[in-house]
Amino acid sequence: MLRGLDIRDMLIIDRLELTFQPGLNVLTGETGAGKSILLDSLGFVLGWRGRAELVRAGAEQGEVQAWFDLPPNHAAHVVLQEAGLPDGDELILRRVNTVDGRKTAWVNDRRCSGDVLRQLSETLVELHGQHDDRGLLNPKHHRDLLDSYGALDGVRDKTRAAWREVSARRKDLDAAEKALDVVRAEEEFLRHAVGELDQLDPQPGEEAELDSRRRLMQGAERIRDDILKALSALGQEGAEAAAGNALRWLEGVADKAEGQLDAPIAALGRALVELDEAVVGVERCLDTLSFNPIDLEEVEERLFAIRALARKHDVAPDDLAEFAGGLRAQLDALDQGDADIKQLSQRVIEAEANYAKVADALTVARTKAAKALDKAVSAELAPLKMERAVFETVLTRGQPGPSGQDEATFTVATNPGAPSGPLNRIASGGELSRFLLALKVCLTGAESGLTLIFDEIDRGVGGATADAVGRRLSQLAASGQVLVVTHSPQVAALAAHHWRVEKRVEKNLTLSTVTHLIDGDRVDEIARMLSGDTITNEARAAAQALMAG
Numbered sequence: 001m002l003r004g005l006d007i008r009d010m011l012i013i014d015r016l017e018l019t020f021q022p023g024l025n026v027l028t029g030e031t032g033a034g035k036s037i038l039l040d041s042l043g044f045v046l047g048w049r050g051r052a053e054l055v056r057a058g059a060e061q062g063e064v065q066a067w068f069d070l071p072p073n074h075a076a077h078v079v080l081q082e083a084g085l086p087d088g089d090e091l092i093l094r095r096v097n098t099v100d101g102r103k104t105a106w107v108n109d110r111r112c113s114g115d116v117l118r119q120l121s122e123t124l125v126e127l128h129g130q131h132d133d134r135g136l137l138n139p140k141h142h143r144d145l146l147d148s149y150g151a152l153d154g155v156r157d158k159t160r161a162a163w164r165e166v167s168a169r170r171k172d173l174d175a176a177e178k179a180l181d182v183v184r185a186e187e188e189f190l191r192h193a194v195g196e197l198d199q200l201d202p203q204p205g206e207e208a209e210l211d212s213r214r215r216l217m218q219g220a221e222r223i224r225d226d227i228l229k230a231l232s233a234l235g236q237e238g239a240e241a242a243a244g245n246a247l248r249w250l251e252g253v254a255d256k257a258e259g260q261l262d263a264p265i266a267a268l269g270r271a272l273v274e275l276d277e278a279v280v281g282v283e284r285c286l287d288t289l290s291f292n293p294i295d296l297e298e299v300e301e302r303l304f305a306i307r308a309l310a311r312k313h314d315v316a317p318d319d320l321a322e323f324a325g326g327l328r329a330q331l332d333a334l335d336q337g338d339a340d341i342k343q344l345s346q347r348v349i350e351a352e353a354n355y356a357k358v359a360d361a362l363t364v365a366r367t368k369a370a371k372a373l374d375k376a377v378s379a380e381l382a383p384l385k386m387e388r389a390v391f392e393t394v395l396t397r398g399q400p401g402p403s404g405q406d407e408a409t410f411t412v413a414t415n416p417g418a419p420s421g422p423l424n425r426i427a428s429g430g431e432l433s434r435f436l437l438a439l440k441v442c443l444t445g446a447e448s449g450l451t452l453i454f455d456e457i458d459r460g461v462g463g464a465t466a467d468a469v470g471r472r473l474s475q476l477a478a479s480g481q482v483l484v485v486t487h488s489p490q491v492a493a494l495a496a497h498h499w500r501v502e503k504r505v506e507k508n509l510t511l512s513t514v515t516h517l518i519d520g521d522r523v524d525e526i527a528r529m530l531s532g533d534t535i536t537n538e539a540r541a542a543a544q545a546l547m548a549g
Helices: 035-045 076-082 114-124 139-149 153-185 187-200 206-234 239-256 262-289 293-313 317-381 429-444 463-477 519-531 537-548
Strands: 002-010 013-019 023-028 061-069 090-098 103-107 110-112 125-129 390-401 404-413 451-455 481-485 497-506 509-517
Touching: 002 035, 013 035, 013 509, 023 035, 023 463, 035 061, 035 090, 035 125, 035 451, 035 481, 076 114, 090 114, 103 114, 125 429, 139 317, 139 404, 139 429, 153 187, 153 317, 187 293, 187 317, 206 239, 206 262, 206 293, 206 317, 239 262, 293 317, 317 390, 317 404, 317 429, 390 429, 404 429, 429 451, 429 463, 451 463, 463 481, 497 519, 509 519, 519 537
Parallel strands: 023 481, 023 497, 125 451, 451 481
Antiparallel strands: 002 013, 002 061, 061 090, 090 103, 103 110, 390 404, 497 509
16 A cells, blocks of 8 residues: 655656545546646656656756555565565655756665566556556557456466466476487488497497407517527426426435435425426417407407597597487487377377367366456446446457467447447547446455545546545545546545645745645635635535535
8 A cells, every 4th residue: 555655856847745545535636736647657657657857947966755554465565575675564665866857766675676566566556547548448458457356267277377387287298209310311310320330339448458469460470589588598498497407416416415405406396386287377378469460450450440430420439339329219219200200199189188178278278257347337327427338358269378368358349339349449539438437346356455546537437436536536545545636526525635735926836735634724725626716605505414424
C-alpha cells in the first residue's frame, strides 16, 4: 500500500509531501491544476516511461520519493530478493532526474536500475484510465486475468508441467537425430578405420616391445662374435676346464695338506657352479641373437604399421586400442540409432498427447470461467447505465505453449446487434471508463497488495451513473487502497480521504499545491464541483447530501 509521496522540483511542483491511507483516496481540482503531474511523478519514481522533461524550470534536478507498506506475503519481496536489495516491511523508492536528462534510482537506499523499478511497480501499483496500455486494455494480459478470475492455477500448473515434458522430449529427439546425422556422415570413414584397426589389432605396450626387439636384432651381428669368444673362454676349453682340472688336483692332495686346502676347494666348487650358470646364460643369449632375417622384416613391418596408424588418427600408439573401442561405440550407436530414434519419437508422441489432454482441460475450464466472467460483468454494467451493452470474453486457438493453447480477448458491443471488438477500439471515452470499472470490480476478487489508481475513469458520466461509478470504486477500496483523480462530485463524496489540487502564481512562477480536505473544506470543494466557482448554500447542502449517501 502506498503510504506517502514526496515530490521536489518536478514540473510545476516545488515541494510537496503527501501521505495516503487505506480505502478510497480522491484527488480533485480544476482542469490544469496539476492532478496529472502527481501521477506523472508517481510513474517516474516507479520507473514508468512518461514525459521526457520533468525538472521544474530553474531547478538543477527533480526528485520523487515514494514509500510503501509491504505485508509478509507481498510479491515485491521476491523482486527485492532476486535483485539483491534490502528487504523489509517498508519499501522506499527514490529517483532523481537531472536537468540534462540523467536518471538515478535507489531502492531502500541501494542504487538500482529502471528495470528493477518497473518490476517492483508491477507488484505495487495498477493504473487504469482511458489511455492505459499497461492494464485491462492490453490484450496480452487478458488470458492471465481470466485464469486469475477462474482460479485456474492448478490446471494451468499441470499444463505448464506437461509442456516442459514435451519440450524435454523434443529436445532429446532433436539431439539424438543430430548426433545420428553426424555419425552417418562419417559412416564410411568409421567402418574403414575400424576394419583397419581390427585387422592390425594393436595392443598397449606393443610398440615399445617391438622397438626393443628391432634394435636388438639390428645389433645382434655386431655383438655375436664377442659373445662367442666369451663362451669359448668360459666353456670346456676355457675357464671351466682349467677350474675343473685345478679342483681335481687339489682334491687329490687335500688329505695330506692337513685341511689347509678345504676352503680353496669349496671356493672352486662354487666358482664352477657360477661358471656353469654364466655359460648357460651366454648360450641363451646366443640363441636369442640367432634369428631369421625375415623375423626382422616382420617386426619392422608391424612396428611401422602401428606408428603409421597412430599418426593417421593423431593418437599415441598405446592409445590405438582404446581409440578403436571409441570408433566401435559410434558404429554401435549408428546401428542402434534408428531404434533409438523410433523410441524417442514415441516418447514425444506420448508427451504431446498428454499435453493435449491437459491443455484441452484448461480450455474447458477457461470457457467456463469466461462465461462466468461475462455474466458478472454484465451484472455490473446495468447499474452503470450500460444494460444494453454486451461484454464477451472471446477464446481462440493460439500457438501451444506453457500457458496452454488459447488466446483470450475481452470484447464489447455497445448496443445489441452492433459489431463487437476490443475494448479500446469499440467503446467511447465514457463507455470505456465504465467497462474498465465493471471489469475491474469483477476481476479484483481476493486480490490484495496492489494500490489501484483510476485516472478520470468517470469522465463523461454524471448523475446516477457517476454515483454508481463512485460506489464501485468505494467497493474496490474496501479491502485495499484506491487513488482516484476525478471531476465527479458523486465520486468525491464517497471518499475516505480527499485532497484538492490547486495552482497558484508566485513571482511569475506557476506552482501546484495539494491540500488535505476535512469537514467544511471538503464540503466546499464538493459544492464547487457541483456549482462552479461561486459556492452557494444550496450547493453546500447538495454536497452534504451526497456525502451523507
